[in-house]
Amino acid sequence: MLINFFKIIFFISFLIFQSSVYPKNNNNEFNSKNLSNYFSAIVSYDNQKNVDSLKFFKSSKSLINRHDPFLKKYIFSLIIEGEMNRAIHELKHFSGKKNSDFFEAYLILVLDSIKKKDFKKSSKYLDKLSKFKDNSTMELIIYESLKNYSYLFKNKKILSNINVFGNLSLISSAFQNCYLGKKQTQSYFEDLIHGDTDYTRYKFFYINYLIEQNKFDKINEIVEQIDTLNSSLLISLTKTWVDKKNFKKFSEVFSCNNETDILSEYFFLIANLYSSEYEFEKSNFYLNISYFLNPKFKYNLSLLAENYFINNNYTQCEKVLNYFDKNDDIFYWYKIKRKARIISGELGEEQSFNYVNSKFKRIRKPSTKILFDMANIAKSFKKYQISIDYYDEVL
Incomplete structure (x- = not known):
């Protein structure tokens, strides 16, 4: 934290120096208010107060042409606040300029092009992205994975050099084969969910594939093996949908x-990896x-x-929890x-x-998982008789 503070002080001092060397009639952008707002934006961003950070970035936006790092910090702030379309607009506006020449800029433009099915343009941005691939292991992995996916989507073929990143490549292989509708898709998902690493999450996507193949006996076999009380939110939801035969979900x-x-x-997986390393x-x-x-x-x-709760x-x-409602079953309970x-x-604990x-009492026909959770919660609050009553319902 102290290191970040000194970095900010050095950075602001540099900006002030820059402002002093420009003629005053050209220095409207480097006024004290803009510098103060920029400083506040960086401090707020470092303190994970992104709403405030974005407000200060927008207030000091006139600095965007005078200080190259501004755009990158502004783009990060926009995306973390969910303003992806605005970030794309800004990057296209500054395309070709020095301040837009960074890994995440080209990554976002690649994804925007793929989303619009403009694979020619995505290839162009991938070429620009390639010069950053040796910056870190993760950037290399993301670049190579995107290159493989872009080739797949454009040519409907799988690149032969796909299996180079261990389990990440195994996951990609499952989805790429699924995309092409290949028969070996099932074996890839089987390898995933029965491997040494805990990839039970991919039972959701495996069942999704099996539904398209009308393999309901296999689906029932998988769901019967799910431990309701010890499963992740997504797998609990998967079991609920299958049990209720809500296959369209x-x-x-x-x-x-x-x-x-x-x-x-794929990018959820990347986010999960960063979260596990506390790079929130x-x-x-x-x-x-x-x-x-x-x-x-x-x-x-x-x-x-x-991430925010931690x-x-x-x-x-x-703010994020409000995305979940009563129709989301176990995710509503998580909320x-x-x-x-x-x-x-x-x-306080009583409230x-x-x-x-x-809220629990308003849930119509709570699942065994929710009942068990409520029993544990009551026990943790020393409401022992209530806890016993809920445990009895589970049994």
Whole structure:
């Protein structure tokens, strides 16, 4: 934190020096108000107060042509705040200029072109992206993966050099084969969900594929093996949809035939990797890209809410949680539990329990998972008789 402070002081001093060397009649952009707003934008951004940061960036936008790093910071702030279309507009406006020459700029333009099915233009931006691939391992992985996906979408063929990044490549192979409708798709998903690494998440996408193939016996076999009480949110939702025979729900939120749906899941995986390394800024950046590519699959936003919650940014956390409603089953329950935790810290445990208990009672026919969670919650609040009653319902 102290290092960041000195960086900011040095940076502002540099800007002030720059402003002093320009003739005064050309120096309207470098006035004290703009510098103050820019300084506030950077401080707010570093403190994960992105709403304030974006407001200050917009107030000091006249500096965008005078200080090259401004655009990159502004773009990050726009995307983290979910203003993806605005970020794309700004990057196109400054295309070809020095301040737009960075990895994330070309990445966003590649994805925008793919979303518009302009694969010729996406190839052009990929060429520009390639010069940054050696900056870090992750940037190399993202570049190579995008190159493979772009080739797939344009030529309906899989590049032969795809299997170079271990499990990441195995996941990509499953989705690429699914996109082309190849028979080996099933074996790739089987390898994923039965491998040494916990990739049970991909049961959702495997079942999605099996529904398209009308392989309902296999679907039932997979779902019977799901441990309801110890599964992730997405897998719990998967089981609920299958048990209720709501098979259309799967295709409403994801399709292997949709380029941006596949890329959305890929960038969720990247965001998840960054989150596991506590690099929350980058995680949130890629989560918003993922949501932009497939807003139907809002369930991935639970990781964004979790990132904000871990960092005590409860305002942003609640903003994301509001994407989930009663129709989202276990994700709605997740929303209630997270809000209860926030209330506990702000208003005390009694109000927190009253909130979660009242919301629980309004859930019509709660699942075994939700009942079990409520029993554990009551126990944690030392409401032992209530807890016992809920445990009895589970049994």
